[in-house]
Amino acid sequence: MRTLLGGVTLAGLVGGLVMGLGIAPREMTQGNVQRIMYLHVPSVWVAYLAFAVVLVASIVYLVRRAEAADRLAHASAEVGVLFTGLTIATGSIWGKPTWGTWWTWDARLTTVSILFVMYLGYLLLRGMIDDRERGARFAAVLGIVAAFNIPLVHFSVLWWRTLHQPPSLMKPGPTMPGIIVAALLVNFAAFTLLYVYFVSRRTRVLRLEAEAEA
Amino acid sequence: MLLFVFQFALGPDRERLAGTLPGLLWLGFILSGLLGLGRTFLVERENDCWEGLLLAPGDKSAIYVGKLVGNILLMLVIETILLVLFGFFFNLDLASALPGLAVVIALGTVAFAAVGTLFAAMTAQVRARELLFPVLLLPVEAPVLLATVKATEAVLLGETLGSVAHWLKLLAAADVVYVAVGVLTFDFVMEG
Numbered sequence: 001m002r003t004l005l006g007g008v009t010l011a012g013l014v015g016g017l018v019m020g021l022g023i024a025p026r027e028m029t030q031g032n033v034q035r036i037m038y039l040h041v042p043s044v045w046v047a048y049l050a051f052a053v054v055l056v057a058s059i060v061y062l063v064r065r066a067e068a069a070d071r072l073a074h075a076s077a078e079v080g081v082l083f084t085g086l087t088i089a090t091g092s093i094w095g096k097p098t099w100g101t102w103w104t105w106d107a108r109l110t111t112v113s114i115l116f117v118m119y120l121g122y123l124l125l126r127g128m129i130d131d132r133e134r135g136a137r138f139a140a141v142l143g144i145v146a147a148f149n150i151p152l153v154h155f156s157v158l159w160w161r162t163l164h165q166p167p168s169l170m171k172p173g174p175t176m177p178g179i180i181v182a183a184l185l186v187n188f189a190a191f192t193l194l195y196v197y198f199v200s201r202r203t204r205v206l207r208l209e210a211e212a213e214a
Numbered sequence: 215m216l217l218f219v220f221q222f223a224l225g226p227d228r229e230r231l232a233g234t235l236p237g238l239l240w241l242g243f244i245l246s247g248l249l250g251l252g253r254t255f256l257v258e259r260e261n262d263c264w265e266g267l268l269l270a271p272g273d274k275s276a277i278y279v280g281k282l283v284g285n286i287l288l289m290l291v292i293e294t295i296l297l298v299l300f301g302f303f304f305n306l307d308l309a310s311a312l313p314g315l316a317v318v319i320a321l322g323t324v325a326f327a328a329v330g331t332l333f334a335a336m337t338a339q340v341r342a343r344e345l346l347f348p349v350l351l352l353p354v355e356a357p358v359l360l361a362t363v364k365a366t367e368a369v370l371l372g373e374t375l376g377s378v379a380h381w382l383k384l385l386a387a388a389d390v391v392y393v394a395v396g397v398l399t400f401d402f403v404m405e406g
Binding site for chain 1: 329333341354356357381391392395399
């Protein structure tokens, strides 16, 4: 089952890359640089998805005390931090030729980097606590606080300043040719599968670790 | 001491000082707040009252609210002292800005202390707590700091509170969310 999921994910990623880098037309003003969007936008989607899963799994853990929920939260947070990092990296690579700088204190860049640091702290807290049950409880509390904080971070930084283009997918009216949308959607699906695959692998490792210790 | 460092870093240029003052003021509040908040539960740890707290009948959230109120009061006292010192050393006209400033500081302090008290209870039970506490707290407080610094800046420039209403709403929302989450999750922090 897991191998099958891995295979499908791999096929989806390859397909998404071919569509994004090969088939989709070159963007008029930005040129080939724009193609990094096919990695950047799905990455940030996965990051937010992962943090949402952390929230739900944390609440479930505190209510039910199911260790599986704790492992899910742990794995999801790790994958989320990874993809937040990927988002920042791909965004930087895109920003250098387009905005002329690796980094700027734009609203969304700031928001995403605050999330990155926040969830790094979450993983750090987990690493610092030896007692498994206590670590799970504290991490769940932190996971809930961090998730409720995301909207606050979002709006505060938005009012502070913004330079980032508004999201291009949900805008009404046909702004992008169908093939670009299709390539983006394939990548969305592939990245989501990749997230599920990573998390299922990671939860398995965590479960085996717990069993080995017990 | 902090005040001296700020003065050294910025030099005698009054214009630049005025521009950076709100940030510096909150930097001072945060540093003093971190020191105070981080020690919230240390007394209980050191003299073994922790078990007493755990055994206490009734809702654990009462402990949270008590510690929170204590922390808020403590921070407000320190902030008042710092504010007076800032006004004295940097020759600020605090009197006219005071009502607005008080609102901003009160809202910001509640938000800061609400998460700080919750996290202090967690990190009190963890090794390397001095390291972990600010690492956890500061990123979470990022929106609060942003809002307070912006609102303080506006108030010090003599603008009305109405012009920063959106920041105040954000702070109020943060206060409500943080205190609610703190009250609801504190039970789980105090279990063992």
